[in-house]
Every structure is written in structure tokens, then in C-alpha cells.
Amino acid sequence: MKCHEGNPDENVRDLIGLFLQISLMPDSPSNKKRNGRMLILGVGLDTDGHKRLTMGANFALVGGKADTHERMTETVLKMNEKLAARGKPNESVTAEEMDDIAASVGLDKVKTEQQR
Secondary structure, three states: OOOOOOOHHHHHHHHHHHHHHHHOOOOOHHHHOOOOOOOEEEEEOOOOOOOOEEEEOOEEEEEOOHHHHHHHHHHHHHHHHHHHHHOOOHHHOOHHHHHHHHHHOOOOOOOOHHHO
């Protein structure tokens, strides 16, 4: 995982992007039988001593300083707007569609060692 100290925008993109990559990997056992709903998980690694948790129907955001947590919230809300615009329930969204949505809101796909 890349960590960009001092740049919360890049940290948010990398953390959410990493989760999306792991949870939606086409070869992962969890995608062979995908009966559940998709969950977006955002983890803010910077801290100012406050505990922050924001949850929605398909996301959970934990940690981060106030500005990091706010950016994660804005990002996941934009992703949900894009999902709603596609008119599909999130359990039927493919990995490719999530990649497209993530890219459209400024998230970069994190490359695995095999892809580098």
C-alpha cells in the first residue's frame, strides 16, 4: 500500500482503492459466489485523538482526522450517486463497473506486485 504522508487526498484514494481492489478481485473466492452486498470500507490512518465512524447502507468509514474523514465521506457519497445513476442494486455491480465508478470520482486503482 502506498502512503502519502501529509497528503490526505492521496491517502483516501489509496485506502478506498485498495479495499475496492481486494473486495472485487475477479479471482477472489468471495467473487465466485457473490450473494451478499458490496461494502465500501474507508480507513483513515491519520489521527487527532477523536474517534470517527460514519456508516451507510453500503459503506463504513472509520478513523482519520476531520478533513480526511470528510474527504472519505464526500468520495463515498459521490460513488453512491454514480451507482444510483446506473439504476442497479449494488449486489449486481461488477468489478469493472466499480473500477469505472471509482476512477470517475478520482480513485486510483492500486496495482498489485504481479501487475507492476
